[in-house]
Amino acid sequence: MDFEVKHVVYAYGDIVALNGISFSASRGRIVGLVGENGAGKSTMLKSIYRYLTPDSGTITLDHRDIFSYPVDQYPVSYIPDSPVFYEELSLLEHLHFTKAIYPKNKITIDEILDALDMREHQNKIPSALSKGTRQKLMIAMALLREYDLLLADEPFSGLDPRQTAMLKTLLLEQKDNGKLVLLSSHLLDVIENICDQYVVIRKGICLFSGAKQDLLMKTGLPAGSTMEAAYFRLVEQDEISS
């Protein structure tokens, strides 16, 4: 496996956010991290991004501990749940800045502007952008970086249906280009068609990791059932067993 999370524990003081989570994934796949609010999805992504250091456990990329990568060689790009910007730079300048510091990425600024339909806003500063455009800018900046693993924390929030479809296409393109995408979302119906693998997290514990068919089998649901139904059944089973 190219990417592996093993028995990761992280606590915010007395509150345990991740309680021995383990899962693994390979390149060329989209992995959906699903779970309710406060389940630990964002904490997991922040730990992989190295914003948080786990209390115990290991996270490896290509069999190498992620914390051993030098800062300029860590091949991970991140779309945070709340947009972060440089207030004084315009949208276009954000893209040029990212392109300048990651020159090896072959995507051009023009391509990304067109793909995300942001040309009309290119000279605006972030505070003048709508929520959706800010989110698109975060996505554009993440895609312009040089990475093997893309972390996306609620990337569909604030996007309209057209933009959502556009982002889905972009994520599938990343997958086709051999990148691994780790996607956290509440919107099970939105991510259902694009994810190859799911990691269901509840109260900091990994309830399931695998393909949708395996989840349906585990929950005893028929083959055509939705991801939403499978998720609720899994949570129900967990409540009964605990």
Place this chain on the structure above:
Amino acid sequence: MKGTLRHAWQGLIGLIAVGGILAYQFFFSIVKTGYGAAATRQGMLYVFMLAAAVNLFRVFLNQTPVFRIEAASVLLTYNTRFFQRSLQFKQFFSALFSIIISGTIAFLFSGFLLNAVFLKIFIALSLYFCNGTGLSWIFYHAKGGMKWAVCLDFIICTAALLMLSAVSLAVSALSLCMVWICVWKLLKLNLPKYCERIQVLESASVAASQNDLAKMQQMADENRPSYVREPMLHHLKPSKRTALWCKSILEIIRMQKQTLSVLLMLLLAGWIVARTKLLSFVPLLDDPAITGMIAVLCTTAALSSLYQLLIKQAKNTFDKRMLGLSLPFTTTQIIASYGMTAGILNILLAIIIGLLYSAFSPRLLLLFFAGMLAYLIPCCAQIYSARLKRGATMAANIILFAGIYFCLTA
């Protein structure tokens, strides 16, 4: 206005007294005018330059129209004779005010005598101020090419004032005729501007009456400029090595104008106290030891504030790297990139201080190094160990003060 008078009359009296004293010092110490003695040519030049600065503000920087009519009144009465008459009334009083001010200045200049010198200065200033009033009105309402014409005419009028000859007076008079023809015959009022103003006033008054702080904050945000101005980052052609540095340069260029103005005013205040006799009438300010120390303090305050801004920007970039704006740079590289900007600013500031205080000597190098330390010590402390922040800032200020002290009091 009534409220201001009622609540701030002490402050206003103080301001008027300070203004009066400064004006007195300006006319009698700097311009060297006196009873029966006209001002020197150089003194006149100072006053004309001051008049040019005032007109520059009135024409290009003033956010409100020079003939102030409430937006609602403009929209309600625009096509009526009443509007034309009110506008004429405002214009007449504005011209009268300009004439009175010009007359007063000319009277002071000519040594309190009504002679040919008085007449010449009076006509020149009256024409200049009236031109300024007209140009300001045109600039407020004009679009596109007409704005450039205003700029050109402003330059011509200012040059004519500074030259002060019969020909220049004729040029000013001709310009005034053209400006007023334009105001009355060619110019169309920019009504959308008044509409916008009404909308803003309406929303502001509703928000204020409901004590709706969130709405007021939103209005303040919405009224911020939403577009950045040139130069743009990509015009600087950043590479991986220079990207952070280019960004920090842009941050300085786009820094809030008020902040930069305060820094410049501090530098200027130090210079005025130490190198001019403008405030020498104030007890203690005639002692070079005290004025020198005030200059050192003012310069230290200005430079220290500038470094704090740079440190804040570096810290901001560092924090945002952690929050998701990943950068392929180590912390040291981030500090070094901002340090390069600090270095450039330090060189510029050393040159400016050298010019202001005629202090070009190897000691300026000391100032440069003190400046660099004053940036680097608190910057590293803030990023590596927040606990050391206060101590580091204090140490940096002491180093900076010492550097400036040795440079200026040499």
